Amino acid sequence: MTEKKKKQEYAVIVGVQRTNDTKAVEDEIEEMESLLKTLNIKTKYKFIQHHKRLSATYLLGRGKIEKISQLIQDECLTYLIIDHSLSPPQMRNLNKKTQCTVLDREGVILDIFANHAKTKEAKTQVEIAKLEYLLPRLAGAWTHFQRQTGGGVRARGMGEAQIEVDRRRARQRISRLKKQLEQIAKEKMTQRKSRRNEIKVSLVGYTNSGKTTLMKGLTRNNIEGKDELFATLDARVRSLDPSTRPKILLSDTVGFIRNLPHNLVESFRSTLEEVVSGDLLLHVVDVSHPNYDLQMEVTNKVLEEIGAKDVPMLLIFNKIDQVEEEFLPRILNKKYPNSITVSALNDEDTSKLRQHIFNYFEKSFEKAVVKIDVNDQTTLSFIHRHCIVLGSDYEEEGEVTIEVRAPNSLLEKIKRYCI
Ligand SMILES: Nc1nc2c(ncn2[C@@H]2O[C@H](COP(=O)(O)OP(=O)(O)OP(=O)(O)O)[C@@H](O)[C@H]2O)c(=O)[nH]1
Ligand SMILES: [Mg+2]
The missing domain is CATH 3.30.70 (Alpha-Beta Plaits)
Incomplete structure (x- = not known):
């Protein structure tokens, strides 16, 4: 992370309740808390706003915004986080009213992506998504954004006069970055062609489900998984180890999340092509997560969105060591007959899985x-x-x-x- 040494910052989160189910919104707020932790922001207060009373000006109802503004001022809190999308005017109004940095869900995810992107491709993809997000919100934020190196998308509402010039510059930059991305995609295509005699398997799944850890186990590589959301943004390819004939190449990629910003899915399309062009998908599910079934749904929806729905898929229920109920593996295997239950941290499990993957292909040789x-x-x-x-x-x-x-x-x- 780029902002490792900064002093602890605190936030207020507001979740939006869409149904009568309070538990659902509480879970969403908890997920937002984890996302903020990745940005080194601590959550101090949490509020729930009912979707039936959303206001056009602040999104939040009058009483709530007054209460929150007071809290922010009294306790010098740095962020107001809305776990919903905000229109550009709503963001400006909230910013003016609270005098703190206001981020919506997309802004938070983009900030994390900006911090975690390492390769040129991922950095370019994130910058495009960020600029497209900022374009309608450009109230001087461009100047702020330019000053940040690889930093965030926090619109602080500065000098209005510059806006038109800024917009033009942003659009020019986007088209330049898109050209660069096309070039990178071409190079990757050549790379992919050189691997046409190998079998390609891709790890997919909700963020933090254990894809990178499994990749490490299956390829005996030194890459480490991290207890952070969106730890991996760059598609990495390694071959299964011990090696097989033909070689089976495994690729790790960006995790999915509920309401993944559309801009991001679009700009990560070339990375995600690795997934679509694969021979098999390993859908990794963190079965120890209380909402693992919802996370599976989200992953399936994103796979459909990127055109990978017809690629054969093997379901892998991971983190089985964290599950107390001994009977859970049996239930899962019954409900999903072709699924596999593993702990990515257990060598025996990963070597069984490796064999299973090989057998899956070998039977058609x-x-x-x-x-x-x-x-x-x-x-x-x-x-x-x-x-x-x-x-x-x-x-x-x-x-x-x-x-x-x-x-x-x-x-x-x-x-x-x-x-
Ligand atoms: N107990 C337990 N922890 C696991 C297991 N698999 C992964 N983890 C932990 O879960 C956290 C997330 O693992 P990652 O492998 O980084 O997850 P990921 O799916 O690659 O996450 P993103 O790259 O953020 O999408 C790490 O702290 C891992 O050590 C498992 O089987 N059991
Ligand atoms: Mg990862």
Whole structure:
């Protein structure tokens, strides 16, 4: 995080209740609390606003906004966080009224993304999303934004005169960034083509469900998961370890969340293409979370949105070590017959899962017998790299007969040697 050393800041959160279910809004507020923790902001007060009494001026009702403004002033709180989307005028009005930094849900998520983006691609994607978010809210915020290096999207409402110039500059910057992103996407496409002989598996799921930790277990890599929302923003690709033939490449990517800002989904489209173009999705669910079923729904909805609904999917119920009810795995396996229950922290579980993934593909592999010239090193090394070799026979002079097992797509490439 860029703002690690700053002094502790405090916030008031307001959640919006949409149904009679108070528990739902309390859970949402709790999730917002975790999002703020990621930004090193502590929650001091929580309020609930009923959706039937939303006001056009402040979103919040009169009485509530007066009470909250007073609290903010009396206790010198830094943030007013609205777990809902705010129109640009509502944001300006709230800002004027409370004299503190006002962030809506999208603003908070964008701030976290801005802090966590590491690669050029992720940084570019986040900057586009941020600028598009800021455009209608540009009341001098551009100047503030420019001063921040990789910082947030906190509109503080400064000098109105600059707005038109700022808007033009923002639009120019967006189109430049989009061109850069297209270039990066082209490079990635070339990279993807070079991996066309490998099997591609993508980890997807709600943020904090344990994707990166599972990736670490399955690939025995040193990447660490973090107890933070949106810890991973950059798609990473590693091969399963111990290695298989053909290689199975696993990619880790950005987590999903309820009401993921549309701008972000749009600008992360090229990262998410990795998911759509995969052979299998591993949908990781944190089964120890009280709302894991809701989180599954959200993930499925986002997958549909990005066009990945038809990619085969394996459900993985993770963090089983955190679940007290011993019978839960059995219930889950009954309700979702093809699901797997694991703890990403348990080596035995991850090695079983690795085998399960391999078996999933292996059962559709086909057998073939090929005859190759012993001097044809290119074909021989292709076979040894990508196919399971069941046996070889050097009886005939200058030629070797090899029995192989591999996916049909790979056998196609060596079919002229088949006997
Ligand atoms: N107890 C327990 N903790 C786990 C397990 N799997 C992951 N965790 C913890 O859960 C937290 C989140 O894990 P990550 O792997 O970073 O989750 P993620 O899905 O990659 O999260 P984002 O990148 O933010 O979307 C970390 O603190 C992990 O150590 C598990 O099976 N059991
Ligand atoms: Mg992660």
